[in-house]
Amino acid sequence: MADPLKSPPLTCPSVLTAHEKIKGFIHVTPVLRCTYLDDLASSKVGAFKVRGAFHAVRRLMEEEGWEENGGRVRGVVTHSSGNHAQALALAAKTMGIPAHIVMPTISMPSKIAATQGYGAKVIFSGSTSVEREAKVEEVIKETGATLVPPYDHPDIILGQGTLGIELQEQASEMIREQGREKGLDAIIAPCGGGGMLSGTALSCEGTGIFVFGVEPSFGGADDCKRGIEQGKRIESVKSLTIADGLRTPVGVYPWSIIYERKLVREMFSVGEEEIKKALRLVLERMKVVVEPSAVVGLAVALFDEGFRRMVEREGGEEGWDLGIVFSGGNVGIEALRGLFPAS
Template identity: 35%
Template structure:
């Protein structure tokens, strides 16, 4: 964790936009972005010990907050710049935000995306009217291709987070939060490059200081892609090596320079969550809040559920986006069920004689658990000639129920092992 004193002086000047600029951007952004709902969560309030509200940017046009910064940046282009068109590189939400904003403003957009980009994101970006160029297999390669395209054609490069106008646009979300939850004391925000939290923290802290209030802003990064804690510790943006994470929307290896300066001044704490915690949060949002949220958008809820948020009073968690491939959602829900010990995967060596499969299924049924998949093989490693191996996928109601199923199988003489 990283913690430092948050500014409380109304005279504090951050590296980014002024409160007046955020207010002006709000008028501009309202032409393209909708005010999104604020939903209260009794379940999360019980976990945290304070009222919790969910800021639903997953329900925003294009499915994420990115439209705010992209539109604000592009609305400020001159006629001559608009005539040259815009270019961006993204594997997801930024691409859709730029494409949508370009369509609204009548600007030609070219978006570079990696070859393996999820089909729904590719289709949505094209549907908004952008020309999509597939380039490379990581986000770095489209970024280089977009920069080269801008240099050779004169198109204006629209950065995803590290730009004054982008930060200004994202900060309009902070003003919305203050209007919807006037007594908010803590705001929890996902962090990738830092554009969203820089905008929210700057706008919120400036408004709060002017009104004599104190509001805590806490950032959350995915454990496998968390350059901010180390960067804040060293006092400068640090480039780290990221490892795979389901929260690909915030998998950024280095903070933006402008973003970092604002975060350093205005953000109270930065915490990290792992993929299991994110998967559990996604499951809670589906089951308890009836909200579909992408992994990057669920990290704030993950931090609340895992006890990593030191909140003071009413708390708002920003759900930054909802653009998730249904196939990925299926995998993450299964992972979340397993991480919550509601989905057991067992391997059981059995004597190779009739009735053994029926007997194990009967034991599971007696414990009111549900077998959803069965694999029966004679070819498992370490099996004796007279044995077979049974793989059972079982739905349970949680850790205690899962343990009862295992205990029942063991007491019947079987040796189940979780996989």
């Protein structure tokens, strides 16, 4: 190759010149700040659940008489063994109010520790929803805390919907960089309780962007899809799908947006093997650690024949610019080993 003796001198200005020469060809490598490694209790986290929790807490604090009625001392309460517990704990800590989180005794120790790490008071309960709700009632009686549910409330839905705003903005910018002046054609979002899906649907109202919801089919976790088919919301789900963040039945407010207002065009569901295939692709090719729930939308986009035919039919030669929401990174190495056992 180029004779080393003719190379530019090995100096900093030569590196700058090299950068000019190649920067049209390379991605800027992103610099990541990791608050965990910084050992900082940062008030910024990426999880989508946080959007709902922050919005709900802000709205609560703006309520007339909240301060006068002792809201700052009474704080908030919820029951959750997962992301919502941590999200609400963080939102409350950031706003300087107490959070009481009811968690089943059998919750993962790491999740209990994380919730306590955000300064929340963890109260243990049995694991059935009856036991959990009874304990919440107890806490409310004792402390006067306000209940912040995980998904079935307008303020939560509006908060989750901000994800759709950001996705639209960033995608439009990416498309513009390719010299095309348009936005996304469609967005796929996963549906558990439906807070994020319905929030995303609201964020797309009137934009012409189609919104599709996706669920795992295993064990009947596709309750929203089945509910739409029978014209009635399904209120209970008992699936053990690996997409464990999507085992929840869709809530009343989300249902009103998804089904009654028809802001979600169609629901799709996908099997466990497709979810695993998509998960492997994301881990190995995109190099991002996510949980099975996060890749259900990708699994539909890649493997669902009906979805693919629709895109071919409607998108034509150009195809669609499709945004897929990935949400949830709660997976450890042990869980991954369980999902992909040695063959």
